[in-house]
Amino acid sequence: MHSDRASLGLKIAAITGLLFLHLPILLIFLYAFTTEEKSYQFPPPGLTLKWFGVAWGRDDIWPPLILSLEVAAIATVVAIILGTLVSAAMSRTKFFGREQISLLILLPIALPGVITGMALRSAFSVMDIPYSVWTIILGHATFCIVIVYNNAVARFRRISGGILEASSDLGANGFQTFRHVLLPNLGSALLAGGMLAFALSFDEVIVTTFTAGQQSTLPIWMLQELVRPRQRPVTNVVAIVVFMVTFLPILCAYYLTRDGDQTAGGGK
């Protein structure tokens, strides 16, 4: 039997499923206020605000935080440049090897992270490259390209070729068309792609453990705390920070690309 209204069972299953996806994260917030620092006792014996102060005062958190921000920022810039270039090439023309290139862009996130990580690790070992900030960035930028590419290529498809031709007809050269016509239309998609890339890089841990050597990004710091916990609520405070730094860009990216249908020339 088929009707236009969902059966009660389906509704309950769907909503339970969504709650299953969201409720666990709330616990991270709760445990940041607990007075119990040696175990994950539930319900918390008492609530306190002191862990935020303690986290702020801990010297071992700041360097990883700064390193993570630095890596994410540079990787994002590299990914935006490379992702935009390749999406411009892929969206306009058909050429030999196009399919292969799209596979090549996708591969770094389609294959498990441990492969990308181990591959980079092998390359560093073969070529005797010492670990540095740049080895981390190398890995991050590689899998961030596809994020920017996906956003940019979708927008390119919606921008009508007509407005670019109109711009040339009115006497603009390629650079002026790029600056005054293409970029304003592409901007929000690039911003959204960049934000997602930043979020992905900021919180990446699998590839990073292979490319960081002795350096510690914030996720690696967190991983160490998870394996050998010290002050557990402090880890929760850091987890909240990591969560917010990834959550806010994702939300922004969603709102930036949601109204994509209103791109100039898209009405045709």
Place this chain on the structure above:
Amino acid sequence: MRDAPAILPDRGLADRISAALWRHPKAFLGLLLALPLLWLGVVYLGSLAALLLQSFYSIDEFSGVVKEEFTLKTYAELFRAQNLDIIVRTLLMSALVTLACAVIAFPIAYFAARYAKGRWKALFYLGVMLPLWSSYLVKVYAWKLILAKEGIVTWAAEGAGMGFFLDAVLALPGVGGNSLSTSPMGTFIVFVYIWLPYMILPMQASLERVPGSMLEAAADLGASGGQTFRTVILPLALPGVIAGSIFTFSLTLGDYIIPQIIGTSARFIGLAVYQLQGTAGNIPLAAAFAVVPIIIMLIYLTIAKRMGAFDAL
């Protein structure tokens, strides 16, 4: 007034470059692609080549130094009982996680595709996107809190008078353990949770393409709900399910953080790679281990392609 010329006089270098690129579209294309291809080609493919190269080296058992000579010895080591164990365990876990994800994802995807409208549709979309993108480690950590022996699951089970049930589940041989956070079952639950959104999205996309008229036709022809599901919805949605399974399978196959934090110390492929390259310093064997998921995924992708999964992505 004189007629303006049809072709504007050029106003400098920028104009001349634009014109040259316009006349040579191939050169323009090459210019656009040069940097990205150089990056992906050198950094990524170069690294994969290095990985393959390392996997054909071997390690000297006495000195622990990598011998840079071609050999298949390292690959042969993969077939030792303990290493085969790791591979089988990982494959089994990936298959179970994929299956569970498909079952749990279906109602969410179906509801979002078929019944959610307007605000609800946006809510469902965000409701799946946010957990997909939000911090991986934070999500794993949340489950460590939940599954801990003194954590919320035990508290809730005891509060509901189900403590004996939890104990019975934990006493099961093979999947149980001291607490959920140190049992294979815990590992399984967390895998399912973390990769679930990757299954929902492609599934929803393919379900959205099932025409409502077909469901009506099935109902008109007297099919029951179950029959409609088996003979109409499932075959049409299958490419989406397979597309989703590529993610859940591949991601479980390579993950090494989750089994390290939640579960027994039993090793998975990812963990083996990580430990071999790190503390053990055996890069050749680590590389050979990393080749295993590549081969499995290549086989998987070939089958998926045959079944039309790529049209659903």
